[in-house]
Amino acid sequence: MTQATDQAIPNNQPARATLSRKAQDVFSSLWASLFYSGKVSGQVVMLCSAVRQEGTSTTACALALAGSMPSGADRVALVDFNLRTPLIGRILKLDRGPGVCEIITESRDPASVAQRVSSGLDVYVAGQGRGRSLDVLKSQNVGEFFRMLAEGYDYIIVDTAAVNHYPDAQILTGTIPDVVLVSRAEKTPREAVAQAKKRLEAGGGVIAGLVMNLRTYPIPRFVYKRV
Ligand SMILES: Nc1ncnc2c1ncn2[C@@H]1O[C@H](COP(=O)(O)OP(=O)(O)OP(=O)(O)O)[C@@H](O)[C@H]1O
Numbered sequence: 581m582t583q584a585t586d587q588a589i590p591n592n593q594p595a596r597a598t599l600s601r602k603a604q605d606v607f608s609s610l611w612a613s614l615f616y617s618g619k620v621s622g623q624v625v626m627l628c629s630a631v632r633q634e635g636t637s638t639t640a641c642a643l644a645l646a647g648s649m650p651s652g653a654d655r656v657a658l659v660d661f662n663l664r665t666p667l668i669g670r671i672l673k674l675d676r677g678p679g680v681c682e683i684i685t686e687s688r689d690p691a692s693v694a695q696r697v698s699s700g701l702d703v704y705v706a707g708q709g710r711g712r713s714l715d716v717l718k719s720q721n722v723g724e725f726f727r728m729l730a731e732g733y734d735y736i737i738v739d740t741a742a743v744n745h746y747p748d749a750q751i752l753t754g755t756i757p758d759v760v761l762v763s764r765a766e767k768t769p770r771e772a773v774a775q776a777k778k779r780l781e782a783g784g785g786v787i788a789g790l791v792m793n794l795r796t797y798p799i800p801r802f803v804y805k806r807v
C-alpha cells in the first residue's frame with residue numbers, strides 16, 4: 581500500500597491539535613488503509629524512514645490526530661520512540677517530559693506521564709533519552725510498556741528514528757512488527773528505501789505501507805487520475 585501526502589502541515593505555529601479538512605481526509609484514508617483493511621495485524625504501528633528528515637514525526641502526528649477524531653470514538657496513543665531526535669512534543673507544543681525514557685528506565689507509571697491532547701488522544705513524549713537510546717531499547721520494560729498501552733488504547737502510533745542511521749527501529753521491530761515507511765517523494769533514493777526495508781525485515785518487521793510525503797503534482801492531479 582502506498583499513500584501520497586501533499587499536505588503542508590506547519591509545525592512551527594501555535595498548538596495545532598487539529599488538522600485542516602484536507603489533511604484530515606488524507607490521513608483518515610491512510611488510517612483506514614492501515615487498520616481497517618488488514619494491512620496491520622495488530623493495533624500498534626511504527627513509523628520510520630530510511631534517512632533523516634523525511635517527515636516521519638509530522639506524519640505520525642497527523643495520523644494520530646486523524647485517527648483520534650471524532651474524539652472519543654477510539655482511544656489513540658502517540659508514542660515518541662525517537663530518542664535521537666525527538667520532535668513530537670515540539671510539534672504538538674507539549675511538555676518536554678517525563679516521557680518514554682522515564683517510563684522504561686525509572687519504571688514511571690505510564691498514566692502519570694501521558695499528556696492528553698484531546699479526549700481521544702494521549703501522547704507519550706520521548707523524555708530525557710538523548711544518548712541513552714540503546715540502553716532504553718535493551719530494557720525488558722519496553723515490551724511491558726507496550727503491553728500496558730495495548731490494554732488502555734485501541735490504537736498506538738510509534739515514531740522512530742531513521743533506520744539507515746540508527747539501529748533503534750530495527751530493534752523495536754522485535755516488539756512492534758508492523759512498520760510504515762515514510763519517504764520524501766522525488767527525493768529519497770530508491771536504494772535507501774530498499775536498504776531500510778531490508779534492515780527492518782531483518783529485525784522481524786513487516787512493511788505495512790509506504791507514505792510518499794510531500795508529493796508534488798507537476799501536472800494537475802485530475803490528469804493523474806485518468807492515466
Ligand atoms: N507534509 C509536510 N508538510 C509540511 N512540512 C513538512 C511535511 N513533512 C515534513 N515537513 C517538514 O520537514 C521537516 C522534517 O520533518 P519531520 O521532523 O517530521 O521529519 P523526520 O523524518 O521525523 O525527521 P528526523 O529524522 O529528524 O526524525 C520539518 O521541518 C517538517 O515541518
Ligand SMILES: [Mg+2]
Nearest residue numbers: 636637662667
Ligand atoms: Mg522525527
